[in-house]
Amino acid sequence: MTTNLVYLEQLRRSLVIAKKDLRIYYSKAPVVLGGLLIPAFLFLAFSIGKDVSLKALVPGLLGITVFAASTSLTPVVAPWETMSRTLERLISCPISTSTIIFGDMLASCMFGLAICVIPILVGVVTGVSITYPLVLAVAILLATLCFSSLGLMFSSPPTGMPQSAQMLSAVVRFPLIFISGIFTPLAEMATWGRGLAAISPLTYFTDLARHCLEGISYHPLWLDLLVLLIFTVLFLVVAMKLHERSMLKRL
Numbered sequence: 659m660t661t662n663l664v665y666l667e668q669l670r671r672s673l674v675i676a677k678k679d680l681r682i683y684y685s686k687a688p689v690v691l692g693g694l695l696i697p698a699f700l701f702l703a704f705s706i707g708k709d710v711s712l713k714a715l716v717p718g719l720l721g722i723t724v725f726a727a728s729t730s731l732t733p734v735v736a737p738w739e740t741m742s743r744t745l746e747r748l749i750s751c752p753i754s755t756s757t758i759i760f761g762d763m764l765a766s767c768m769f770g771l772a773i774c775v776i777p778i779l780v781g782v783v784t785g786v787s788i789t790y791p792l793v794l795a796v797a798i799l800l801a802t803l804c805f806s807s808l809g810l811m812f813s814s815p816p817t818g819m820p821q822s823a824q825m826l827s828a829v830v831r832f833p834l835i836f837i838s839g840i841f842t843p844l845a846e847m848a849t850w851g852r853g854l855a856a857i858s859p860l861t862y863f864t865d866l867a868r869h870c871l872e873g874i875s876y877h878p879l880w881l882d883l884l885v886l887l888i889f890t891v892l893f894l895v896v897a898m899k900l901h902e903r904s905m906l907k908r909l
Contacts, residue, residue, distance in 0.1 A: 668757045675748075675761025676768065683731050683738070684769045697726040701840075716781035717867035718840040720798075723777045725835065725860050728770035728802045732809030733827035734820040735762050736901070741818040755902045759810055763894065766806035767799075774798055786871055793879065794870035800886050801863040807893035808859070814900035816907035834858045839865065844876035859889040 701719050739745040748758060778788075788794055812827040837851070838860035844852055855861040862882040869875035875882065 668754065669760075671753050672757050672761035672764055675758060676764035679731075679735060679762060679765035680768060683735060684765060697722040713781075713786050713872060716777065716784075716786050717864060717871050719780070720774060720777045720867050720871075721838070721840050721860060721864035722835060724770055724774045724798060724801050724863065725805050725831075727773035728766050728805035729809035729827065729831055730766075731769070732762060732766045732806050733812035733823040735765075736813040737817055737820040737823045740816070741820065749905065755905050756898050758905075759898050759901050763803065763806045763810055763897075766809060767802040770802035770806065771798065774802075781871065788870060789873050790870040794867065797863060797866040797870065797883070797886070800883070800890060801859075801866075804859050804863075804886055804890040804893060807890060807897050810897035811893060811900060814897065814904050816904040834860055837861075839876070843868070859886060859893075862886045862889075 697719070701715075701722050736745070739748065782788070809827065812830070813823050815823065815826070817823065837854045838858040839847070839855050840860070842851075844855060844861070844865065847855065862877065862885045865875045865877050866879070866882045866886070869879055869882070877885075
């Protein structure tokens with residue numbers, strides 16, 4: 659079998675795993691509602707009372723929704739499968755660890771893409787125009803891949819306790835939300851605040867969303883896309899390496 663055929667076959671197997679994850683984990687009503695309500699209420703709690711237009715609020719709402727949805731279950735899929743003993747059957751198949759992780763990432767990415775339609779529709783219905791739709795589509799796709807890969811890093815410890823992975827995820831996710839320019843634009847931050855924001859991938863997606871919906875951004879468009887791509891590749895490579903080291907320890 660040629661190299662191209664091998665890659666295509668592994669991709670097909672990753673898609674099968676993604677379909678399995680979507681059916682078992684992501685299709686549950688509490689997960690879907692959580693992907694919508696948690697970011698909505700969190701965003702409202704910090705935006706109500708501020709004298710800003712809806713056009714200025716929608717980019718932040720989109721950012722927090724994509725981030726929350728794409729990182730909601732990737733930290734706990736592997737621990738759940740370890741606890742339910744289904745991982746053993748998966749590993750016994752002719753499939754690599756990287757293929758399994760890539761399939762988990764694709765499922766999370768698809769879930770994030772589906773959920774992000776809601777804040778976009780809210781913005782369109784209320785009169786917010788999308789100035790650069792193609793750029794926004796590329797940014798959302800790249801962000802869901804990036805955030806899903808980040809979530810996979812939290813699931814790498816070989817534990818069968820989903821709550822442990824969820825706790826580790828929360829310790830990182832919530833600080834990233836607050837330092838990423840969602841509630842306070844980068845231009846209004848102090849220098850040290852912008853320094854903190856620079857380490858968060860959510861910062862660059864939120865800046866891209868503002869560029870596409872408001873027509874303004876703090877960083878150049880190319881820089882936001884480049885940094886988001888670098889974060890995506892870095893998180894995915896690290897997640898795969900960590901899972902390759904820990905996968906057999908789950909048995």
